[in-house]
Amino acid sequence: MVHIGGARMIEVGTVLDEKIFYIDRALLKQYADASGDQNPIHQNEEFAVSVGLPNVIAHGMLTMALVGKYVSDFAGGSAKVIEYSARFIKPVIVPLGEKVDLTVSATVAEITDGKISISLSATSAGVKVLGMAKAVVRQ
Amino acid sequence: MLNPDSVGSTFAGTDSITVSQSDIDAFCAVIGENDTTIAPPTFTIRITLTQFEEILTRPEVGLDWSRLVHGDQKFEIFIPVKAGDQLTCAATIESYRVAAGNEIVSVRSDLHKGSELAISAWSTLVVRA
Numbered sequence: 079m080v081h082i083g084g085a086r087m088i089e090v091g092t093v094l095d096e097k098i099f100y101i102d103r104a105l106l107k108q109y110a111d112a113s114g115d116q117n118p119i120h121q122n123e124e125f126a127v128s129v130g131l132p133n134v135i136a137h138g139m140l141t142m143a144l145v146g147k148y149v150s151d152f153a154g155g156s157a158k159v160i161e162y163s164a165r166f167i168k169p170v171i172v173p174l175g176e177k178v179d180l181t182v183s184a185t186v187a188e189i190t191d192g193k194i195s196i197s198l199s200a201t202s203a204g205v206k207v208l209g210m211a212k213a214v215v216r217q
Numbered sequence: 218m219l220n221p222d223s224v225g226s227t228f229a230g231t232d233s234i235t236v237s238q239s240d241i242d243a244f245c246a247v248i249g250e251n252d253t254t255i256a257p258p259t260f261t262i263r264i265t266l267t268q269f270e271e272i273l274t275r276p277e278v279g280l281d282w283s284r285l286v287h288g289d290q291k292f293e294i295f296i297p298v299k300a301g302d303q304l305t306c307a308a309t310i311e312s313y314r315v316a317a318g319n320e321i322v323s324v325r326s327d328l329h330k331g332s333e334l335a336i337s338a339w340s341t342l343v344v345r346a
Contacts, residue, residue, distance in 0.1 A: 099249075108243075108246070108247050109247045112243040112244045112247050113244070113263050114263050115263075115266065138286075138287045139262050139266075139290070142259050142290060143244070143247065143257060143259045146248070146258045146259045147248040147250055147257065150250065150257060150258065155252060156255040156256065156257050156297060157297040159258040160294050161292065161293050161294070162259070162292045163289070163290065163292065163339075164290060164291075165288065165289040166286075166287055166288060166289060166290075210289075213258075
């Protein structure tokens with residue numbers, strides 16, 4: 079058992095608290111401006127449908143950034159995050175006027191040598207959107 | 218189609234990029250991060266993807282960026298990024314294959330702060346058939 083983020087005790091197999099982020103079209107615009115990724119599939123429904131998507135979709139990297147916030151919170155700050163990876167398996171679909179969920183949880187996978195590995199789960203509308211998502215943080 | 222001869226090539230970024238506090242602030246605002254003294258773990262994707270686009274769409278490399286989707290992403294962070302950091306980016310095309318008509322390209326970005334490696338980032342990019 080080790081301490082993380084203050085008094086919290088964790089061990090391999092500990093399931094971390096779930097956190098729900100909400101994504102709407104305004105957040106997609108905000109991320110587009112913050113990241114420089116102005117691909118219209120993330121803002122323009124007509125365009126998104128024209129290229130075969132069901133609707134406007136969130137940037138995969140926005141999903142990863144939000145899950146990254148979950149990782150930073152667990153680690154006790156962004157400076158402690160040393161590895162972070164994910165596969166984009168399904169898009170987060172963001173219909174006009176809706177706030178869709180991004181539900182994040184994690185399980186402690188390994189504790190070794192001052193490092194903690196966590197295996198992350200991210201779903202939206204019940205659909206798994208990230209695959210093989212994991213992070214390594216410094217204790 | 219990507220020119221297979223470009224696989225294994227490393228392309229150095231021409232200029233260093235100075236990280237601004239306002240860029241970190243804008244990124245933190247999106248994800249609800251209150252601590253803006255350190256860039257969030259995925260912050261540097263902007264620098265990395267901009268350079269990948271610049272390199273991969275060169276005529277001698279030949280990728281079609283307009284049909285591209287992001288397959289996966291990995292970061293290894295050796296030095297956390299802060300405002301004022303000057304970063305240089307070197308990108309390497311690590312592998313390339315075609316599966317069911319989709320082009321699958323793996324690229325690595327190494328961001329250096331001075332002579333020290335700050336962040337390595339790996340992206341798998343897929344050009345849809």
